[in-house]
Amino acid sequence: MSGTGRPVASAVDARGLTVGIVAARWHGEITDQLVARAVRAGEDSGAEVSVVRVAGSLEIPVVVQALAKRCDAVVALGAVIRGETAHFDYVCDSVTAGLTRISLDEQVPVGNGVLTCESLDQAVDRSGVPGSHEDKGYEATVAALETALLLRELRS
Incomplete structure (x- = not known):
């Protein structure tokens, strides 16, 4: 992308x-x-923010689902970098499908900030460090909060 x-x-x-x-x-x-950029986006927006760390990207969806039961929005963050095997494809597909299913099943927005990159340099360029081209932690958080606000309005 x-x-x-x-x-x-x-x-x-x-x-x-x-x-x-x-x-x-x-x-x-x-x-x-x-995480630092996602927390900043939550704070800038005035939301109450909580952070949970998991081992790897495959562990993200189950914890996202647990948080979706008690939060207005959830954000998933990780970095999957292509290696020499098909593992990259399996992880990316599983995480993306899991996050989409959770969002629909729980009716809670899930911001997907799991980077799927060809190299570490690409990941750095999307991480929101000064000079990077993208800020996926911030973007995913704002998108999830904006969607939560829209859902709140539609449900009222």
Whole structure:
């Protein structure tokens, strides 16, 4: 994905909402930055933020589902980087399908900030460090909170 055409992520008024952030510990230099930016987006929006760390990206969906039962929005963060085997494809497909299913089943927005990259450099460029081209932790959090606000409005 090139990132071309994506909207600019800016804080929303999410006071009174809760957002759970689930992040993998794999590629900690990347996921720590994603978490920092996701927390910043939640704070900028006035939401109550909680962070949970899991071993790897495959563990993210089950914890996202648990948080979806008690949060207004949930954000999944991780970094899956292609290696020499098909493992990359299996992990990416499983995580994406799991997050989509959870969002639909629980009727809670799930921001997908799990990076699926060809290289570590690509992951860094999407992590929100100064000078990077994308800020997926911030973007995924704002998108989840914005969707939670919309669902709240539609349900009232």
